[in-house]
Amino acid sequence: MAEKVNQAWTFADVARLSDREIYGKTLVSLGTTNKNIVVLGSDLMYSNRTSDFLEKFPERAFNFGVAEQNMMGAAAGFATCGKIAFVSTFAAFASMRACEQVRTDICYPNLNVKIVATHSGLTMGSGGTTHHATEDLAIVRSFANMTVIVPADAIETEKAVRAAVEQEGPVYIRLGRAAERLVFQNGYPYDFKIGRAITLKSGKDVTLIATGLEVYESIIASDILGKKGIDVGVINMHTIKPIDQETIINVAQSSKLLVTVEEHTVIGGLGSAVCEVVSEKCPVRVLRIGIPDVYTVIGSPEELKDRYGLTGVKIAEKILNIL
Numbered sequence: 001m002a003e004k005v006n007q008a009w010t011f012a013d014v015a016r017l018s019d020r021e022i023y024g025k026t027l028v029s030l031g032t033t034n035k036n037i038v039v040l041g042s043d044l045m046y047s048n049r050t051s052d053f054l055e056k057f058p059e060r061a062f063n064f065g066v067a068e069q070n071m072m073g074a075a076a077g078f079a080t081c082g083k084i085a086f087v088s089t090f091a092a093f094a095s096m097r098a099c100e101q102v103r104t105d106i107c108y109p110n111l112n113v114k115i116v117a118t119h120s121g122l123t124m125g126s127g128g129t130t131h132h133a134t135e136d137l138a139i140v141r142s143f144a145n146m147t148v149i150v151p152a153d154a155i156e157t158e159k160a161v162r163a164a165v166e167q168e169g170p171v172y173i174r175l176g177r178a179a180e181r182l183v184f185q186n187g188y189p190y191d192f193k194i195g196r197a198i199t200l201k202s203g204k205d206v207t208l209i210a211t212g213l214e215v216y217e218s219i220i221a222s223d224i225l226g227k228k229g230i231d232v233g234v235i236n237m238h239t240i241k242p243i244d245q246e247t248i249i250n251v252a253q254s255s256k257l258l259v260t261v262e263e264h265t266v267i268g269g270l271g272s273a274v275c276e277v278v279s280e281k282c283p284v285r286v287l288r289i290g291i292p293d294v295y296t297v298i299g300s301p302e303e304l305k306d307r308y309g310l311t312g313v314k315i316a317e318k319i320l321n322i323l
Contacts, residue, residue, distance in 0.1 A: 019175040020118045022154040024049030026161045027086060028056050034165065035060075038078050040087045042068045048088040048118040048175075068093045072101035072113075079111035084165060090124070091117035091133030091174060095140055107143040107170050114164045115140075116173045121212065121263035122296060122304040123177035132296045132304075133174075138268025140172045141241045147194060148240040150174045150270075152183045152215035156238060159192035167194055174212065178301070181216050183236065197244040203233030206319060207251040210261040211237045211270045217305075218261050220312025225319060232319075243273050245281065252282040259287045259319060263310055266290040287322055289315055 017025075031037045031053055039061045045051040054061035064071040068089050075085035087094070094102070094117040106113045117136065124131040141148045147167055151157040157175060164171040183200070184190060190198070200215075201222060210218040215236045222232040233255065235247060252258055258278065260271040271288030278284050291308050305311050309318060 017154055018178055019151060019154050019157040019180060020047075020049045020177070022157045023088075023116055023118075023161055023175060024052035026158045027053045030162065030165055031057050031060065034084070036082060036084050037165070038062070038083045038085050040064060040071050040075050040078075040085060042066060042071050042089045042093070044089055044118075047090075048116070050086070050088050053086075068098040069101045072098045072115075073105050075113045076101075076105040076109070076111050079106075079113050080109075083112075085113045086116060087113060088116045088118060090131060091120035091136045092124075092131050094172075095133060095136035099139060102140070102170075103143050107145045110145040110169050112168060112170075114161075114171045114173065116161070116175060118175045119177045120174045121176065122291075122301050122308075122310075125301040125304060126298055128298055129295050134263075134265050134291050134296060135268070136174065137240055137262075137264050137270070138272070141268070141273065143170070145169055146241060147171045148174070149194065149238055150212040150240060151238055152210075152212060152236050153180050155182060155184045156192065156236075160238065163192060163194050176213055180213050183215050183219065192238070195239045195242045195244055197247040198236040198238065199247065200234040200236055201232070203231040203255060205231040205255065206257045206259060206323075207233040207235060207255040208259045208261055208315070209235045209237050209248070209251070209270070209274055211240065212263055214261040214263055214310060217310060217312045217315060221261075221315035221319065224312060224316040228320070230319075230323065237270060237274075240270055240273055243277065245277050248274055248277045249282045252278050252284045255284075257285055257287065257319075257322065259289060259315075261310070261315060262290045263305070264290055265293065267293060287318070289318060
């Protein structure tokens with residue numbers, strides 16, 4: 001039976017809830033004891049579940065309508081008054097529509113604003129190419145002072161949100177849409193620290209460095225390759241910035257091939273961040289698996305993951321081709 005961590009739900013609840021649902025519940029839990037937390041939304045509070053906080057603490061929740069840029073500016077204002085501002089909208093809007101305000105109003109003055117972006121990557125599926133957030137990590141990790149976190153599942157989402165409250169300065173947390181399969185179902189609770197990767201498996205032949213929902217797919221790929229006699233490790237790189245250089249260097253020295261896996265363009269995200277480290281510290285071959293340099297087509301999230309080679313089976317196939 002899972003241990004409760006200052007919360008009103010159990011592991012069984014987490015197993016059936018989406019990342020954004022756990023986010024909403026965690027906000028309420030935090031807001032009960034921390035009166036400085038305020039929550040801002042842009043006509044999507046029910047979609048990203050900040051409506052839970054709105055219902056519990058209406059005097060500390062603010063809906064700005066379809067005005068993401070104004071919302072970011074207001075969050076900066078709250079932060080200058082000593083508040084911890086949680087801002088939520090779809091990832092495509094947070095990183096692109098409000099890009100200038102995130103950079104100039106929040107990151108430049110290094111204000112204590114937490115941007116929790118939901119419906120990221122390909123999870124909007126048939127919502128359309130304009131709503132597929134496949135460039136957001138490249139954008140936000142380029143901003144000075146910004147911390148960037150991509151939880152692997154609902155369990156890690158709770159831990160990331162709690163850690164963000166304790167982290168001074170801007171934080172971007174990238175969440176999906178649906179109830180993702182749990183990575184940590186056999187290891188809950190576990191130690192989560194911003195900037196410290198989690199080694200799920202060690203492997204001397206290949207090490208998969210994955211983030212977000214691709215952590216689960218990488219575990220599947222590791223199992224497939226293991227049955228073929230290939231020793232494959234899996235690293236959960238939940239923090240993209242600051243990235244865990246020590247872990248990257250260690251696995252670069254102990255594995256024959258590094259493979260990064262992300263539900264994001266291969267340009268500017270996790271793959272680029274890992275390559276930046278190894279090119280300076282420990283040059284090795286890196287295979288980047290992600291969305292190629294294209295605008296994604298419309299389809300269900302499952303169809304799109306298969307199309308762009310982001311399933312466990314497709315990841316294993318790509319590695320076998322390289323080996």
